[in-house]
Amino acid sequence: MPSTAADRTRLSVAVGVIRDHRGRVLISRRAAHRHQGERWEFPGGKVDAGESVEAALARELDEELGIQVLDTEPLIEIAHDYADRRVRLQVRAVEWRGTPTGREGQPLHWLAPEALEPAEFPVANRPIITALQLPRHYVISRDCDDPAEWLMALDRTLAAGATMIAFRVRLDAAARRALAREALARCRAAGASLMINGTAAEVREIGAAGLHMNAAQLAACPSRPLPADYRVAASCHSPEALRQAAACGADFAVLSPVQPTASHPDAAPLGWDTFAQWVADATLPVYALGGLQPGDAAIARARGGQGAAGISGWWGQASASSSSPSGMAGSPGI
Numbered sequence: 189m190p191s192t193a194a195d196r197t198r199l200s201v202a203v204g205v206i207r208d209h210r211g212r213v214l215i216s217r218r219a220a221h222r223h224q225g226e227r228w229e230f231p232g233g234k235v236d237a238g239e240s241v242e243a244a245l246a247r248e249l250d251e252e253l254g255i256q257v258l259d260t261e262p263l264i265e266i267a268h269d270y271a272d273r274r275v276r277l278q279v280r281a282v283e284w285r286g287t288p289t290g291r292e293g294q295p296l297h298w299l300a301p302e303a304l305e306p307a308e309f310p311v312a313n314r315p316i317i318t319a320l321q322l323p324r325h326y327v328i329s330r331d332c333d334d335p336a337e338w339l340m341a342l343d344r345t346l347a348a349g350a351t352m353i354a355f356r357v358r359l360d361a362a363a364r365r366a367l368a369r370e371a372l373a374r375c376r377a378a379g380a381s382l383m384i385n386g387t388a389a390e391v392r393e394i395g396a397a398g399l400h401m402n403a404a405q406l407a408a409c410p411s412r413p414l415p416a417d418y419r420v421a422a423s424c425h426s427p428e429a430l431r432q433a434a435a436c437g438a439d440f441a442v443l444s445p446v447q448p449t450a451s452h453p454d455a456a457p458l459g460w461d462t463f464a465q466w467v468a469d470a471t472l473p474v475y476a477l478g479g480l481q482p483g484d485a486a487i488a489r490a491r492g493g494q495g496a497a498g499i500s501g502w503w504g505q506a507s508a509s510s511s512s513p514s515g516m517a518g519s520p521g522i
């Protein structure tokens with residue numbers, strides 16, 4: 189995490205995502221008299237001077253819940269300016285032991301990630317909730333020469349465990365709409381969501397999960413192009429674009445190219461260090477894209493990203509094995 193001048197005036201907060209064996213997340217209610225009082229939160233608290241985020245989390249979760257932290261992994265970091273306080277929420281998924289109890293009298297609740305309601309949390313929590321709901325892999329489709337072949341590739345991708353797919357196909361309008369409708373039906377049957385690289389009007393017409401804006405659309409986007417019950421994603425290649433994505437209300441971004449790619453041989457790759465730096469300043473979940481394989485999702489997460497996105501390595505890949513198809517299976521929320 190970069191320590192900029194602005195950062196030194198921010199309150200550093202360690203925030204824990206505590207899951208049970210069913211994948212539900214523990215939330216607790218802030219007392220009325222406290223900052224952001226009566227809102228639900230993920231347990232945690234202020235990082236003391238000289239304390240690491242991990243140590244702060246272990247201390248806070250013991251104080252507030254009486255549980256022991258065994259290990260943690262970074263989930264997302266959010267810098268947010270409230271009118272009366274500037275915070276940097278450093279959110280980590282927690283491996284834990286014990287029985288959580290509201291040791292400060294705070295009500296506790298276990299909820300599935302899909303049931304978390306952003307309006308009941310502090311505003312800064314919105315991207316945290318999105319991050320908990322989004323998978324680790326974002327599969328981008330290949331362009332389509334032959335619809336029948338393309339649909340077979342989609343079926344293989346879904347069978348391999350993909351749960352979020354971008355429809356990125358150039359066809360004439362009628363053929364594109366027909367293919368998108370069929371793709372949507374197959375994604376729904378498999379429990380996956382389909383994003384459309386196109387227009388907001390097309391997303392509404394097809395009934396897809398959301399819109400994926402390219403860099404040019406993002407640059408020209410004045411405000412969120414779809415209501416909250418759709419997802420909005422944006423392709424980004426710079427810190428400015430990541431800020432613009434957040435400003436126009438996108439739910440998540442895709443940052444590229446992280447590694448050299450055959451499809452864009454002239455674009456200078458960012459590398460993981462730059463990816464991590466830019467992501468640390470972003471205020472929405474960010475997937476890494478460009479020259480990656482499914483196994484790189486773990487690297488992207490370790491560098492503060494949401495996971496990895498890509499075409500080759502993901503699209504149309506048959507299951508590599510029944511337990512870990514395409515490397516996409518694993519912990520909850522693939």
Ligand SMILES: Nc1nc2c([nH]c(=O)n2[C@H]2C[C@H](O)[C@@H](COP(=O)(O)OP(=O)(O)OP(=O)(O)O)O2)c(=O)[nH]1
Binds near residue numbers: 277
């Ligand atoms: N723990 C937590 N804090 C959050 C979340 N979202 C959010 O904006 N915050 C803000 C609210 C507060 O301004 C700050 C946390 O500070 P806090 O006062 O609760 O810290 P603490 O647990 O150490 O409390 P205390 O001992 O000082 O009373 O971060 C969240 O999900 N969890």
Ligand SMILES: [Mg+2]
Binds near residue numbers: 231232234248252
């Ligand atoms: Mg606290």
